[in-house]
Amino acid sequence: MTDEELKELIESISLDAFGKPFIHIARFNKRLRTTGGRYMLSTHSIEINPLVLEVHGTEELVGVIKHELCHYHLHIEGRGYRHRDADFRDLLKRTSSPRFCRPLTEGNKRVYSMYVYECASCRLLYKRRRRMDVRKYRCSKCAGEIIALLAVK
Structure with a gap:
């Protein structure tokens, strides 16, 4: 057209x-x-x-x-x-007009990496999108040491 x-x-x-x-x-x-x-x-x-x-x-x-x-x-x-x-x-x-247009592409959603950390003492989980240096941080609940569990892409 x-x-x-x-x-x-x-x-x-x-x-x-x-x-x-x-x-x-x-x-x-x-x-x-x-x-x-x-x-x-x-x-x-x-x-x-x-x-x-x-x-x-x-x-x-x-x-x-x-x-x-x-x-x-x-x-x-x-x-x-x-x-x-x-x-x-x-x-x-x-006029029976639509309020919104249907999505034009399926690929609009970003895929984030997910980093999971755990407190060694109380086992509290921390899920983060950014990697963090575990040597600089302590658990917010018990001040225990934080260890990295896994990174999911």
Whole structure:
């Protein structure tokens, strides 16, 4: 889908769902990473992440477009266009627009190493993401010596 086809789709959705025209710029933006789309307050343009169409298909794309059009029309009218505003939430419900975009990638979660330490006296466990020098620290419960148990990647 090209930017021109995207603009035509947004114009038709705007007329069908909102009964108002969309007269500004619409384009795909490959640099968007964590969001499905965004509405630019200064230029009134709408940018859509092309991954929405590739990963989830046309139905999710239409949902993201409706969401951004809610921002667009409310901002143009001078009403509450932010996510926390009642006007915005009401318009989302009336147009059956999604509040959030489905995740675009599965690999967003970081994998941390886990270090486990134990007090030699009272057996209290300490779980840490960072390695610690056991010679510098003592147990917070009994002041006993701390020993390293294992490091899990």
